[in-house]
Amino acid sequence: MPKDSGIGASSKRREDVRFLTGKGKYTDDMNVEGQAHCYILRSDVAHGTLDSVDTSAAADMPGVRGILTGEDFVEVGGLPCGWQVTDRFGEPMQEPKHPVIAHGKVRHVGDPIAVVVADTLAEARDAAEAIDVSITELSAVVDMAAALADGATKVHDDLTNNLCYDWGFVEENKDAVDEAIKGAHHVTTLELVNNRLVANPMEPRVAIGDYDASTNDHTLYTTSQNPHVIRLLMGAFVLGIPEHKLRVVAPDVGGGFGSKIYHYAEEAIVTVASKQFGCPVKWTSSRSEAFMSDAQGRDHVTKIELAMDENGKFLALRTDTMANMGAYLSTFSTCVPTWLHGTLMAGNYTTPLIYCNVKAVFTNTVPVDAYRGAGRPEATFQLERVIDMAAREMGIDPIELRMRNFVQPDQFPYQTPVAVVYDTGNYQGTMAKLLEVVDRDGFAARKAASAANGKLRGFGVASYIEACGIAPSSLVGALGARAGLYESATVRVNATGSISVMTGSHSHGQGHETTFAQVVSDMLGIEENAVEIVHGDTAKIPFGMGTYGSRSLAVGGSAMVKATEKIIKKATKIAAHLMEAAEVDVEFKDGQFSVAGTDKSVAWGEVCLAAYVPHNYPLEEIEPGLEESAFYDPANFTYPAGAYACEVEVDPDTGKVEICSFAAADDFGNVINPMIVEGQVHGGLAQGLGQALLENTVYDENGQLLTGSFMDYAMPRADDLPSFEVDHSSLTPCTHNPLGVKGCGEAGAIGSPPALVNAVIDALADKGVVHIDMPLSPSRVWAAMNQAG
Secondary structure (H helix, E strand, C coil): CCCCCCCCCCCCCCCHHHHHCCCCCEHHHCCCCCCEEEEEEECCCCCEEEEEEECHHHHCCCCEEEEEEHHHHCCCCCCCCCECCECCCCCECCCCCCCCCCCCEECCCCCEEEEEEECCHHHHHHHHCCCEEEEEECCCCCCHHHHHCCCCCCCCCCCCCCEEEEEEECHHHHHHHHHHHHCCCEEEEEEEEECCECCCCCCCCEEEEEEECCCCEEEEEECCCCHHHHHHHHHHHHHCCCHHHEEEECCECCCCCCCCCCCCHHHHHHHHHHHHHCCCEEEECCHHHHHCCCCEECCEEEEEEEEECCCCCEEEEEEEEEEEEECCCCCCHHHCCCCCCHHHCCCCECCCEEEEEEEEEECCCCCECCCCCCCHHHHHHHHHHHHHHHHHHHCCCHHHHHHHHECCHHHCCEECCCCCEECCCCHHHHHHHHHHHHCHHHHHHHHHHHHHCCCEEEEEEEEEECCECCCCHHHHHHCCECCCCCEEEEEEECCCCCEEEEECCCCCCCCHHHHHHHHHHHHHCCCHHHEEEECCECCCCCCCCCCCCCCHHHHHHHHHHHHHHHHHHHHHHHHHHHCCCCHHHEEEECCEEEECCCCCEEEHHHHHHHHHCCCCCCCCCCCCCCEEEEEECCCCCECCEEEEEEEEEECCCCCCEEEEEEEEEEECECCCCHHHHHHHHHHHHHHHHHHHHCCCCCECCCCCECCCCCCCCCCCCHHHCCCEEEECCCCCCCCCCCCCECCCCCHHHHHHHHHHHHHHHHHHHHHCCCCCCCCCCHHHHHHHHHHHC
16 A cells, blocks of 8 residues: 555645745745846857956946946956866866956857846846947857867967866776777767757746845855855855855755756856945846856767677777867866766676766857756767667667676676776666566557558667766765765754754755655654755755755755654653663654553653753753754765666658657665656656757857747647656665665656657668767758668
8 A cells, every 4th residue: 555654655745835826935036125136248259359348338327336347356266166177197177267257258158248236127237238348259169179179269268278178987998998899799889969958947047145234244045956055165265255154045946957056157246246236136047048148968979889799798888078068167067077977888787898088178158067967868878879779780679689788686786897886776677667568569560550651650768877966075075076975964853843854955846845854754753744844045054065966865865864863862862761761672663652561651742842841851961952963975876777668750751750658667766755756757758858859059150059049949848748657666775875765856867868869760770860969850850861861
């Protein structure tokens, strides 16, 4: 029987009540008394010398309180990069300054040039139009190969060239990989593009700066996935504000998908403007502004080679990738194509030799950083595409080829050749579960029916593995991370027995207020509605690292478990005192403390009240109160994995692809809330299929963004997607966190693109089509069919 509450129950998301009734409190809903508004004048050229910025006419416009330019930020730090990558020659990456407001040069369309603060947004916008900006336009570099060519225009004049780093992993494997490929029975080679994406969360970014001159305190309200990290980066590295004088509040946040992890210029701008102009200052991004100021995702160009023996056993894998950094290094941009990508190139397979080379390139485009999956989708896409191509070349069924090379259940823990150790998994199990769902045996009949209607039908599969809850801090620090990757929790028991849990994790759609309460209530044997989850305000919560990389339950939830275990331990002492029993004889179950072998018992509420009303209390042994904190730094990543299948129909006359069905079989370890997990997978699938079919960020040769609105950038709609078949019953619990959970938020976006592309290529195989780069738009599919024919 399904559980009604606690761990394993499909409890309804409690936060949805306020969201669905319009009572959510997002940053743009907030208005601070006396606030002004700011408008940011941005560059309309991709690359140029900023000769002058004349603000005199704008300063005299109605309602204007002040104007900021790059001159006002010359003495402060640039926006920091949080991960230093060392290249394959042992040298640190090239790391240019990222100015808060452009100074001297503009380097991409959307680079901030000036900020107008006025009584109203309309007045600020009008004044911005009066600013006289003189720019000497320079040639832009947009194509990565051209950016690396000798004599290419440099994005940053103070750098040697446009190469951020040339990274190799595992470098000592390189010669062995080269030899294995040279001597292999068969080598499949594929060149592909992982297309650039705009994150497009439902809520655009917002920032409000509020300075209190009486206390010298700064408050920043912002749409962030990790408020403590923003406080640290902006306070310590950019503006020099002591942390105890800077409060960062991230209230309800309407989606992030990675794009709200980073410290952005606008947060520093409103913080400085509020102090300088003596009023709270609010900035709200327009959707068009988001297209040219939010960090974008993906944008890799890769050549991958897979070597096999005569039986299709994988012998070696080699990849060469160019990864676009954009004009500046965003907060975690540098680790995405390296440590979050290269370490997953083994996939679900036992390939013994792997070498991954990545060249990170500066271009005159918007900065690129982590987007749902962050490196894992890029690794999975190239691996699962080359395996499908290899199966076709070798004449082996694509599922059979995967099964021959899967890590076997008795091989766990499995040491990969790319450093990471998979603690547990069952890839055969998820594939078997997938095949139960999809009715592959009936595909031939469905294909024939499609052909009778003039359509081409294809079936494609993909397996994936991802690394979630990036850890431990000691390891990532050695690899270049400039932050720890632990999580924190404080559990405060009130005198009447209700609970407040303060967490460093942040919720922006994941359902934390529900699932975290399920964990704590299950441990304490109390009602879920007696547990309140507090997050998003650095003045209320312990220092935490926020939410990204499917880490919330595996890392944040584990911190809660540790803190709650401390609560139970102290409460047991109090109960033992109340019952005049030895502590070792006291048992705790279902919210009741009892003495083993007797009928003595006290309820949870009685113990909580005694903690705060310590009459006849052994104060020399037990302190009053019942509140505990814990920090949890994982011993390893968690490794969710799965198998996906997609079935499509292609119209040969137009190239239009219709997704007929899509099934996902995932191993997420133990599941806290099945309904929320299913919703997370659905959302990930929609985003992954959106990338594969529709979405694409395009710049012209001058660095102009051609897809700068929803008129040009195609987002998936309901009628683009089928009903998804989702299963997570084939599970293997994580072995190194107390909940046995693995993470589920990014899986759908990782496994779905290669499954769809494999299905389309299967449909077009008889026409000689072997590959089409994403997105598989009708024009691309039609052109591929006709060119192959």
